[in-house]
Amino acid sequence: WAMSRANDRVQQWLFDPTTLAPTYPASMIDSPFRFNAFYPPDNIPEIDEATWKLEVSGLVADKAPWTLAKLRALPQESQITRHICIEGWSQIGQWSGVPLRTFLERSGADLTAKYVGFKCADRYYGSLDMPSALHPQTILALDFAGQPLAPEYGYPLRVRVPTKLGFKSPKHVAAIFVTNDYPGGYWEDQGYNWFSGI
Ligand SMILES: Nc1nc2c(c(=O)[nH]1)N[C@H]1C(S)=C(S)[C@@H](COP(=O)(O)O)O[C@H]1N2
Numbered sequence: 065w066a067m068s069r070a071n072d073r074v075q076q077w078l079f080d081p082t083t084l085a086p087t088y089p090a091s092m093i094d095s096p097f098r099f100n101a102f103y104p105p106d107n108i109p110e111i112d113e114a115t116w117k118l119e120v121s122g123l124v125a126d127k128a129p130w131t132l133a134k135l136r137a138l139p140q141e142s143q144i145t146r147h148i149c150i151e152g153w154s155q156i157g158q159w160s161g162v163p164l165r166t167f168l169e170r171s172g173a174d175l176t177a178k179y180v181g182f183k184c185a186d187r188y189y190g191s192l193d194m195p196s197a198l199h200p201q202t203i204l205a206l207d208f209a210g211q212p213l214a215p216e217y218g219y220p221l222r223v224r225v226p227t228k229l230g231f232k233s234p235k236h237v238a239a240i241f242v243t244n245d246y247p248g249g250y251w252e253d254q255g256y257n258w259f260s261g262i
């Protein structure tokens with residue numbers, strides 16, 4: 065763990081917040097797209113759009129929860145990027161949604177804080193360093209392949225961070241918080257490197 069934390073510090077220092085992950089033409093999109101989670105597909109959470117809300121807490125001025133309609137009213141960004149899983153597979157997909165930077169700015173988040181954390185409907189959780197959270201390609205994805213996210217791909221909202229390994233992109237996000245206390249993550253707390261840039 066000490067070695068992994070030292071590795072995190074070097075990776076954070078090397079990270080260039082203006083370098084973009086490669087993007088691809090629509091002809092290269094993989095279909096069908098692979099599902100992955102820490103459980104089999106029959107355990108995918110069932111989420112009701114009518115009652116769903118995104119909670120916001122921590123170092124944020126506006127803690128009012130967000131509805132899907134409110135998120136869709138924000139500027140949207142679409143990108144075709146490669147999702148790379150630490151388990152040894154990768155696929156190209158198209159994700160669209162709200163840049164996390166835009167969301168954090170509209171929420172009055174303290175952009176000098178160290179971390180942005182995520183809690184998910186399936187008990188998964190994760191976190192990003194603030195420079196990665198503010199990276200122009202880091203989005204709160206609402207759509208996959210031009211359609212609202214299917215349940216297996218993280219309905220109704222997932223993070224998509226093309227500059228990091230796939231486990232750094234939580235699906236089924238239910239809450240976002242901004243903090244200076246290291247939040248860890250589902251796989252990070254079992255030994256995966258936290259920064260995990262690609
Ligand atoms: N909520 C949640 N998010 C998650 C996971 C998970 O189990 N639960 N698995 C992660 C891992 S390891 C990968 S590779 C991707 C898989 O995303 P996909 O199903 O869209 O391919 O989701 C990531 N985000």
Ligand SMILES: [Mo]
Pocket residue numbers: 100148149150151230231
């Ligand atoms: Mo993964």
